[in-house]
Amino acid sequence: MEPTPTLKPAKAEIIKQAKAYVEQLFDEKLPRQLVYHSFKHTNTVAKEAAALGQAAQLAAPDQEALVLAAWFHDTGYIDKYDGHEYRSIELAEQWLTEKNYPAERIALVKDTIRATHRDEKRDTELAKLLVDADMSNLGREDCLADAELLRTEWEATQGKVYTNAQWAEFQLDFLLQHKYLSEAGKARYKDQLKENIKEQRKSLKKQEKKEKKKAEEAEGYAEGKRGVETMFRSTYSQHQRLSQMADQKANMMISLNTVLLSVIITYLGAKTSTIGPAFTKNPVLAIPMGLLVATALGSVVTAILSAQPDVTAFKWLRRSPQIATNRRVNILFFGNFTKLSLDHFQDGMHELMRDRDLLYNNMITDIYYLGEVLSRKYRLLRVSYTIFMVGLILTALAFGIVLLYKA
Structure with missing residues (x-):
């Protein structure tokens, strides 16, 4: 009896064309938030499907159908x-x-x-092999790294947010419950799955210790979490009220001085007005009128500077994607995160949502820079009111001196 020849992965032209088509399709239309279900994942599944089909000694037509299914299984x-x-x-x-x-063959x-x-049911050998190839990441060394990509993708697309401990527990449960379906899949992945x-058990214990430590540290905050949130809420509210008051005062000075300048210029320049000829006949009036105009x-210039929007940002943000861990930067402020690429902003926000200390640090930074802006507003307002008062x-x-001089 002749030995069964070793079957090689299908290399038909149709498979090469399918790979090129899927790669172009993903490059043009796949949402960028899908960092796990990317072309890399599909390429890996296709390779694993080919390897499993070879191990299962599939006939060439079935091997081709399996690999084609692998290339298209995530195109949706x-x-x-x-x-x-x-x-x-x-x-x-x-x-x-x-x-x-x-x-x-299309139906297959x-x-x-x-x-x-x-x-759906997984009754056929091809179905079992493709499902095993699709879940092959659980039985590979890069399992934990791929899981983090999936976590990021779910947060961005599904709104599912997990703490590190919750995610570690979820992953452990998933690994424990998963069973490979085909004999080829069991043989290829069972050892690495264990x-x-x-x-993952080690990772879960590590994360549980961290969560416990954070919970103990949280007790050190005033009145626990609720007290801290109340403090931030009242501080933000106070800053908003002060900013509104500053803008109202600035608008009042702008309106008043703009009207005053308009009236002075109009009457001094009008030939038919009584002030215009009087000013021409008495040049000494230029002194008080000049003081009033000045x-x-x-006053209006300093008031405008006070009301002028002031955005605090850092020019080096584009060159520093690790902004979530920088204590000087508030990623929640548009003046900062609009300087970043979408990917860097998403990475920073995910890191912020996972770490309470980083979140509080960003809020504290935000309050600090809000205070700087308020300080500038009120300093300029004080100058504006002082100029107006002294000038009057x-x-x-x-x-008075001119009137006494004329008398």
């Missing part, structure tokens, strides 16, 4: 997240039909992709 993510498998089936059917692929590829949905479970001008006094004195 370009349009939808939940239920993407059914959209993947549609895209695979459309593309394979355009390539004149046999109808019965579609059934194999359908099996990757959690509610190692990953051990590592007073109004100086000097103008009145100058007019």
Whole structure:
């Protein structure tokens, strides 16, 4: 009896074309928030599917169908997240039909992709092999790193936020419950799956210790978490009221001095007014009028500077993506995060949501810079009111002196 020849992974032209098509499709249409279900993941699943098919000694046509299903199994993510498998089936059917692929083989590829949905049956050998390839990350050394990518993706797309301890517990439960379906999958991944479970248990214990330590430290805050939040809320509210008061005072000075300047310029320049000829006949009036104009001008300029928007930002932010850990930067402020790329902003926000100390640090930083802006506003307002007051006094004195001189 002749030995069974070793089957090699399918290298048909149709598979090469499928790879190129999926790569271009993901590059053009896959949402950037999908950092786990990316082309890298699909490429890995296709390679694992080919290896499992070879280990299971599939016939060449079935090997080809399995690898094609692997390439298309996540393409539906370009349009939808939940239920993407059914959209993947549609895209695979459309593309394979355009390539004149046999109808019965298209049906086989579609059934194999359908099996990757959690509610579908996995009765056939191809279905079991593809599902095992899709979940192969659980039985590989990069399991924990891939899990962090999935965590980030869920937070960005599904709004599911976990603490480090919660995520470690979730991952451990998932690893313990998972069972590979095919014999080839069990043989290829079972040993590393056991190692990953051990590592995840260690990670969970480590995170639980950290959470316990943070809980103990939190008791040191005034009246616990509620007291801290009340303090921040009242401080922000006070800053907003002070800022509104400063803007109202600045607007009052701007309006008053603008009207004053308009009236002076209009009457001095009008030939028909009584003040215009009087001013021409008595040049000495230029002194009090000049003081009044200078007073109004100086006061309105400083009031405008006070009301002028002031955005505190750092020019070096683009070159420093690790902003979430920088105590000088408040990532919650638009003047800072608009200087970043979307990826860096998302990374910073995820880090901020995971770490309470970083969150409080950002809020404290925000209050500090709000105080700086308020200090500048009120300093300029004080200058504006002082100029106006002193200018009016000097103008009145100058007019009095002129009247006495004329008398």
